[in-house]
Amino acid sequence: MLPWLLLLFPASIFAAETGKTHGVSPALLSRYVPSTVGSEKTWSCLNGSKTIPWAAVNDDYCDCPDGSDEPGTGACSNTVFYCQNEGHIGARIPSSRVRDGLCEPECCDGSDELPGVCKNTCKEVGAAYRAKVEEENKIRKTGAKIRSSYINFAQKEKSRLEEKIASLEKDISAQEKEVARLKDIADRTESLSAAALEQKKQSPLYQSFMTHVNALKSLQREHKKHLEREKILEDILDNLRSNYNPNYQDMAVLEAVRGWEAQAGLPHINDVGKDGASEEEEKAKAEEESQEELEPGMWSAGQLEYDLDNLLGTDYETLLLEHERHIGAPASGSDSILFDATAYIPDALLPQYVAVRSMLLSWLEALGLTHKAPSDAAADTSRAQQAAKEADNALGHIKQDKQKAQEELSRIFDPEWYGLEGEWKKLHGTCIDKDTGDYTYEVCFFEEAKQKPNKGGASHSLGRFSSWNDADGVTLGSTEYYSRMYYTRGTKCWNGPHRSATLLVSCGVENALLSVAEPEKCEYHFKITSPAACLPLETTKESRDEL
Amino acid sequence: MRDLTLLLLTLVALPAVFAVKSHDFKTCSQAGFCRRGRALAERAKENPSWKSPYSVDPSSVAIDSTTAAFTAGVKSSIYPEVKFGLDVRVHRDGVVRVRMDEIDGLRKRYDEAASWALVAEPEVSQDIQWTVAKDAVRAVYGDNKDIEVVVAYEPLRVTLLRNGKEQIVLNGEGLLHMEHFRTKEAVEQEKSGWALPEAPEEGLDLDDAQVVMQMNPRSWFEGAGDDALWEETFGSWTDSKPKGPESLSIDVNFPNHGHVYGIPQHATRLSLPTTSGEDAYYSDPYRLYNADVFEYLADSTMSLYGSIPVMHAHSADSTVAIFHAVGSETWIDVAHPKPSSTHTHWISESGIMDIFLMPGPTPADVFAQYARLTGTSALPAQWALGYHQCRWNYISSDDVRDVQTRFDEEDMPVDVFWLDIEYAEDHKYFIWDKKSFSDPVDMMHDVEEIQRKMVVIVDPHLKRTDSYPIYQQAKELDLLIKKKDGQEYEGWCWPGSSAWVDFFNPASWDWWKSLFKTVSDGDKWAWTESTENTYIWNDMNEPSIFNGPEISMPRDNIHYGGWEHRDVHNINGMLFHNMTTLAVMHRTDPPKRPFVLTRSFYAGSQRLSAMWTGDNLGTWEHMAVGVSMVLSLNVGGFSFSGSDVGGFFGNPEPEMLVRWYGVGAFSPFFRAHAHIDTKRREPYLLDEPYKSIVRDILRLRYSLLPVWYTAFREASVTGLPVVRPHYVVFPQDEGGFALDDQYFVGGSGLLVKPITSKDVTETTVYLPENEVYYDYFTGQTYRGAAKGKNVTVPAELHQIPLLIRGGSIIPTRERPRRSSPLMKYDPFTLRVALSTGGTARGELYLDEGETYAHREGQFIWREFEATTEGKKGKEIRVRSRNLAAQKPGEAVDGVALAAYDDKNDFARAMERVRVERIVLLGLAAKPKSVKAAGKDVDWEFKAGAAAASKAEGSASVLVVKDPHASITSDWDIIIQL
Structure with a gap:
């Protein structure tokens, strides 16, 4: 040339x-x-x-x-x-x-x-152009067909959700009546016992108990904070370990890496892959070894993580009343072994036991396996309250369901979600991926984008769906608007931003992830195709002619 | 657990601030020989009866019978048994070369530095005569016999005088000391002799040290004389120093010069601040030891990536310079005993003394004298003066294509796209990472489509793996640098375990050149996955070695010929980029002008390469010091230089980035670059108004390419720098001697002051003469004064303070294009800025831009002139004349043409290129007529200030439309007032 x-x-x-x-x-x-x-x-x-x-x-x-x-x-x-x-x-x-x-x-x-x-060269160029346009149109046509099936799906979803909402509305009004009825009963019994309950609450045992509860809650809050912090630090150190530049021979860094490897039971990074044991195995082994022997009655880490919430969710008033009853009525044969076991449990563990027991009992009751123990007036109050509360909870759940359905319904044709015609609705949760050698990248529409190492190791979130292309100057709902899809606030990068992914969307007959690039550290670009992006030919004819 | 937690917290709390790791690099006090050298200077200062122990043996003086050279024996009174030899010669241009070496020593001092730096063995004068007197040898020369060089015998002292006034004095302070080779055993033995005084006199109240001092007859000069002679540790590294002490100390004084410049590369002011004496600005001497200094300081004497041991000394009376051809680590102390004089002290680790005294007396003379020694900056390919877009890294061939598309969509000119280390599979240079660059040649063809180029990095470290053909071949050919035990040296760099080619080994030269061929010759390895438009970037050639002492190579490593790395360290980087440049030049037949960017350099690097100031930080301080560093490099003869636009580290805010483009557009080398951790910042990504401002700046650079290219031609022939600080242009104007934030572009008359600080709306520009200056963009007039005057110039973000000196004619091309080769046939605009005297002058040099056809006469070189004539100055003539025909011998670098043929192919092809517009500033009145070739041409006139008047405000502007003037022919345009 x-x-x-x-x-x-x-x-x-x-x-x-x-x-x-x-x-x-x-x-x-x-x-x-x-x-x-x-x-x-x-x-x-x-x-x-x-x-x-x-x-x-x-x-x-x-x-x-x-x-x-x-x-x-x-x-x-x-x-x-x-x-x-x-x-x-x-x-x-x-x-x-x-x-x-x-x-x-x-x-x-x-x-x-x-x-x-x-x-x-217009003759040749024109011919080639027309052939290319035709080829593109073919794809567009096929894509648009699939797209219209997506739109149909959205329409059906719309009807389904509308029906669901209607039926939930009915349920709500029925449940509201039930709640009103039970509340009425509870109110009446409560007015009798409220004063008594207040009196009981003044008991030093209850007061001290509540203080313990609060302390435990606070401990739990701090514990969670520490866990989060530890996770972040673990990530930082894992990153440091796998990404530091061993060439600079910075002793402080080496020290940190070695220290972390010793602490976490990992092999030295330079030795990884040299012997058979995979890193994951080593880590698991190390964790196993570090299992300490628990004193009897002490909670394990797992219990702390999963059971503490339940424990703290105990209805303490009910517990108080049960306690009263327990003190007032010596053990009778009517209770099963479950009810009796308190006698054998050291005092120190009693509150936990009681909590767990009451939880178990309520499950058993719910399953119809056992019946509530006979009770006095206070217990009646509590039960009435319990019933009202449960009914109210149920109502809340139904309302939540309805709200969810409504939200879903409103999103179907919300341009900021599934598009003006709901063409993206069908793809919510659909995942597409691409193996690039070292990593497999995956994105699930409207949910999360991920980077999974192929050779093992933790995968990283590259962010969750946050928006379409809402840059300045881009019209909401335009083709350009749907040409980019942003996933943000993924796992934070060591010494960098939170990972994020931008989907560059174009029309194609398949939902496919074509390529992945990282033009800036921790910011990923996914080139994808989807039939949802294939506008029917007629709607864009004008703009093409303008060319 | 607690300890770990503490550790974790410490890690998290690491502040994200930039900072050089100072402890990675030596201070003078951590380098044994520098410590010894400074201690020597200290003893001299405190001893009023100090006298250099070195003297010339008068009986040994041997004058060459045919040339202005003599040799003589030198003795040191403290080591009478050691012999030294002095060799002094005067070159034909008056430069004096003074060499001193140890004779018949235990070993040989390294004496080849000059052979790498010099462009050729200088011709020694055959006319100048030495005359021998009782106490000295002297020679008087110069057109007016105004220069005299005196070599005094006792003590040895070399003085260069002009008109009887001392210009340069060597050993005037008696700090000359050449540590002779010795054995450890001999020293121990001698020391044991001192330590055992036979019968210490009783009653004498002396402590042990004094006893030793008393017994050591050399202590007055050498001190204890045993400081770090045989081994030295720094951090975790030990330098074995098998040759023992061999350092060289010499004081170089400029008794009548108050400013010194040069000895790049340091991040400091152009006029070098003091490092010793009272109230010294710095505490450590300027250090020359090529080093990869991570996040270097913006105000420091620390050494950086390259070294040019040349220093200018300047006063209103004269400019002189010295060049010390030494390749080992060198420290230089600078002091001003009084404001009008300068003392310097040069301390080198090894090598002979090889000092060139350049007598000047003007800056232009000094540049010419230095250029005759080490060569000029080669005339670069024209496209290399365009804008370079770099990043660590463009990550794939599609990424490169996308960047190109984005530039074109935004209509921003760019000539070159760059690839940093990540293109190479496992950092094995030449080997593409096919996962991301699957089609490298196609990618380059796509870039070439718009007449653009690519620059790809090739670093000097080779990954030590047999699957890498380059390493394998280098190993087989035995070309790799060795450890002191003779085994292959292994260090760590980007690819991990690496080895380094020893380019001092001549066997490496042809091999290295063969690698860059784009077609394979038989079964030889060639870079077939590159094209003739693939140019090269040589980085990390200090050499940078991550696990080495001071991030570089152990000094006791062994190079070709058995020399230690310490002897050649500062030269090492130059050999690498020189070989690469020659490889690129000769991969085609006929050769094409090469382009190789280097980070490390030495005196002579300017002949073949471009350089940049390395890994700067995205701060205003670094932006500002980048300007004075580029000026300092220009003083050091290395014109083709620039600093990374935007700063390598960090994310510059838009305002900073815009200002940095203003700096880059007025640097000889104009490249934007960014670290891998930074946000992308290609100019098309900016928001408005920043994007449009940067587009305008890029287009301004391109419109001024004729000015830059013309300046490079001049530099390539005369050695004058492309960007010129004030003292170079106005050597008698004291007010400009310290200025380093405003400068002139070549000889064009453009004066620029890039803005390098935040929130600026106006700035002060210093005008050094009684002349009118015009704002380049608005024609606003500013009037200077003979004693110098500061004027206030607008400098909003979209404005660059750029003035045209009255009396200049600036040729530009003002049609924006995508790349510079596409401007080839664009017409010119001439901006004629009349002086107060009603005259103006300018030059234009053009050639094909990529080949060496200009050395065969294929070019045009024009002179434009405006004069005021007729009675009462009513007639102004603007004309174009053929400079090439007038001075064919001075037209191009590398060859003195006997004659110029104005019908050469290039000139013929350019015949149709016209001057489309003449913009004449400062005319006294509205013209009555404007005629070209006797015919009226169209024009427009806007009234305003006349050049000759005292009026402020906008100058009058006459725009002559299409005066039917070809750029290749002579013409006259006559304006009648």
């Missing part, structure tokens, strides 16, 4: 006459006509700022402040050149590409360069 060669001996260098309307787009053609003042032909710059001789139009010298006098020479910067491309479709190129010696692919008629420099 050396059009220069052709330029070496041009016929006449200063007299390259250019047509006055060369490079003018069809819409402006009518304005490129001279006015005649006296014997002179003149012309006004398009913005009216200046009148120049007609001869100065397209004379390869920029006269007009708005650059409009040189549509065809590139003499005025920041203007637009139009090539007609007969046999193909017209195109606009910036003035910087006019007469630069390169034949612009956009101008197959070669009009962007001086005559004789570029061949007219």
Whole structure:
């Protein structure tokens, strides 16, 4: 491609006459006509700022402040050149590409360069273009068909959800009545016992008990904070261990890596892979070894993690009343072994035991395996309250269900979610992935994007769905809007941002993840195709013609 | 657990601040020979009767019968048994070379530094005569016999005088000391002799040290004389120093010069602040020891990536310079005993003394003298002056294509896309990582489509794996640098375990060159996955070695010829990039102009390469010091230099990035680069208004490419720098001697002051003369004064303070293009800025831009001139004349043409390129007519201040439209007032 060669001996260098309307787009053609003042032909710059001789139009010298006098020479910067491309479709190129010696692919008629420099290739280019468009249209057509099935799905979902909401509404009004009824009963019994209960609550045992409860809750809160912190630090150290540059021989870093490996029972990073044992195994082994012997009655870490919430969720008032009853009524044969066991349990463990027991009991009751023990008035109150509360809870659940369904329904056609036509609804939760060698990348639509190492190790979240392309200047619901999908706030990078992924969406007959790139540290670009992005041909016909 | 928690917390709490790891690098007090050298200077200062022990043996003086050279024996009174030899010669251009070496010593001192730095063996004068007197040898020369060089015998002292005034004095302070080779045993033996005084006199109240001092007859000069002679540790490294002490100390004084410049590379002011004496600005001497300093300081004497041991000394009276051809670590103390004089003290670890005294007396003379020694900056390929876009890393061939597309969509010019180390599989340079660069040649072809180039990195460390053909071959050919035990040296760098090619070994040269061929010659390995438009970036060539002492190579490593690394350390990086440059140049036949960017360099590097200031930080301080560093490199003869736009580390805010583009656009080498951890910051990613401002800056650079290219031509022939600090242009104007934040572009008359601080809306520009200066963009006039004057110039974010000196003609090309080769046939605009005297002058040099056809006469070199003529100055003529025909011998670098053929192919091809516009600033009145070739041409006139008047405000502007003037021919345009 050396059009220069052709330029070496041009016929006449200063007299390259250019047509006055060369490079003018069809819409402006009518304005490129001279006015005649006296014997002179003149012309006004398009913005009216200046009148120049007609001869100065397209004379390869920029006269007009708005650059409009040189549509065809590139003499005025920041203007637009139009090539007609007969046999193909017209195109606009910036003035910087006019007469630069390169034949612009956009101008197959070669009009962007001086005559004789570029061949007219519009016939071939036009044919190739049409073939390409046809090919694309084929994909578009197929894709659009699938897309319309997605839309159908969304419609069905809409009906289903609407029905569900209607039925939930009925359930709600029924349940509301039930709650009202039970509340009424509870209120009445409570008014009798409320005073008594208050009295009982003043017991030093209960007071101290509640203090313990609060302390335990606070401990739990702090514990959770520490766990989170530890996780972050573990991540940092894992990253440090696998990513530090051993070449710099920084003793402080090496020390930290070695220390962490010893603490976490990991093999030295440089030795990994040398023997058979995989890192995961080593880690598991180390964890096993570190299992300490528990004193009897002490909770294990697992219990702390999973059972403590239940324990703290105990209804202490009920417990108080049960306790009263327990103190008041010595053990009778009517209780099963479960009810009796308290007698054998050391006092220190009693509260926990009681809590667990009451929990067990309520499950047994719910399952119809046991019946509540006979009770006194206070217990009656508590039970009535319990019933009202449970009914109320149930109501809450139904309401939540309804709210969820409503939200789902509203999202179906919310442009910020599943699109104006709900075309993306079908794909919620659908996952696509790509194996790039070291990693497999996965994204589940509207949920999460992930990076999973193929050679083992923890996978990283690259973020959860946050929005479509909501950049400035992008119209909500436009094609451009759905050309990007953002997943943000993934696992934090060591010494960097939270990982995030941007899906670059284009039309394709399959939901597929084509490629993954990391143009900046911890910011990933997924190129994906989806039929949901295939607009039916008719809707975009106009915009194509404009090209 | 607690300990671990503490450790964790410490790690988390690590502040995210930038900081150099100072403890990785030596201070003078941590380098034995520097400590000894400074202690020597200290003893000299405290001893009023100090006298250098070195003297010339008058009987040994042997004057060459045909040339201005003599040799003489030198003795040291403290080591009378050791012989030294002195060799002094005067070159044809008056430069004096003074060499001293140890004769018949135990070993040989390294004496090849000059052979790598010099462009050729300098011609010794055959006219100048030495005359021998009782106490000295002297020579008087120069056109007016104004220069005299005196070599005094006792003590040895070399003085260069002009008009009887001392210019340069060697050993004036008596700090010359060449540590001779000795054995450890001999020293021990001698010491044991001192330690056993036969009969200590009773009653004398002397402590042990004094006893030793008393017994050691050399202690007045050498001190205890046993400091770190045989082994030295720094951090966890031990330098075995098998040759023992061999350092060299010499004082170089400029008794009548108050400013010294040069000895790059340091992040400091252009006019070097003091390091010793009262109220010294720095505490450590300037250090020259090529090193990869991570996150270097913006104000320090620490050594950086390259070293050029050349220093200018300047006063209103004269400019002189010295060049010390030494390749080992060198420390230089600078002091001003009084404001108008300068003392310097050079302390080197090894090597002979090989000092060139350049007599000047003007800056231009000094540049020419230095250029005759080490060569000029080669004329670069023209595209290399365009904008370079780099990042660590563009991650795939599609990424590169995408970056190119984005530039084109935004209509921002760019010439070169760069690939950093991640293109290479496992950092095995030349070997593409096919996972991300599956189609490298296609990718380059896509870049070439827009007449652009690519630059790809090739570092000097080779991954030590037999599956890497380059390493395998280097090993087989026995080309790798050795440890002191003769085994292959292994160090750590990007690829992990690595080895280094010894480019001092001539056997490596052809082998290295063969690697860059784009077509394979038989079964030889060649880089077939590159193209002739693939150019090279040589980084890490200090060499940078992650686990080495001071992040570099052990000094006791062995190079070709048995020299230790310490002897050649500062030269090492230059050999690598020189070989790469030659490889790139000769991969085609006929050769094409190469482009190789290097981080490490030495005197002479300018002949073949471009350099940048390494891994700077994204801070205002680094942006500012980048400007003075580039000026300092230009003083050191290395014109083709620049600093990374945006700062390598960190994420610059948009304002900072915009200002940095302003700095880059006025640097000889203009590249944006960014660290892998930074956010992407290609200019098209900026928001408005920043994006448009940067687009304008890029286009400004491109429109001024004719000015830059013309300046590079001049540099390539005369040695004058491409960017010129004030003292170079106005050597008599004291007010400009310390200026290093504003400078001139070549000889064009453009004066620029890039803004390098935040929130600036206006700035002060110093005008050194009684002349009118015009704002380049607005034509606003500023009037200077003979004694110098500060004027206030607007400097909002979208403005770059850029003035045209009255009396200049600036040729530009103002049609934005995507890349510089696409401007080849674009027309010119001439900005004629009339002086107060009504004249102006400018130059334009053009050639094909990529080949060496210019050395065969294929170029055009024009002079533009404006004069005011006629009675009452009513006629102004602007004309174009053929400079090439007037001075063919001075037109291009590398060859003196006997004649110029103005019908050469290039000139013929350019005939159709015209001057489309002449913008004349400062005309006294509206013209009555403007005629070209006797015919009226179109013009417009805007009234305003005349050059000759005292009026402020906008200058009058005459715009002449299309004066039918070809860029290749002579023409006259006549303006009648």
